[in-house]
Amino acid sequence: MRLEKMPIRLKCDNGCCENFAEFQVVRKGTPASARLRLCRNCLKELSRLYEESVKTEAQNVGTNLGNGD
Numbered sequence: 482m483r484l485e486k487m488p489i490r491l492k493c494d495n496g497c498c499e500n501f502a503e504f505q506v507v508r509k510g511t512p513a514s515a516r517l518r519l520c521r522n523c524l525k526e527l528s529r530l531y532e533e534s535v536k537t538e539a540q541n542v543g544t545n546l547g548n549g550d
């Protein structure tokens with residue numbers, strides 16, 4: 482899977498986002514018409530949310546193990 486710059490102008494796939502997509506996810510076996518296309522804002526926000534959820538997960542694991550540190 483890789484991230485590519487959009488070769489054409491299409492809308493961002495994220496819900497009601499009105500921006501044009503700047504990047505697309507190119508995945509082996511996925512037809513061009515079914516690629517995930519996102520604008521810069523949505524991609525950045527998704528990345529931030531992912532980082533946040535991974536941190537939260539790590540903290541929760543620490544809590545569940547009873548590790549006070």
Ligand SMILES: [Zn+2]
Pocket residue numbers: 493494495498499500519520521522523524
């Ligand atoms: Zn967007």
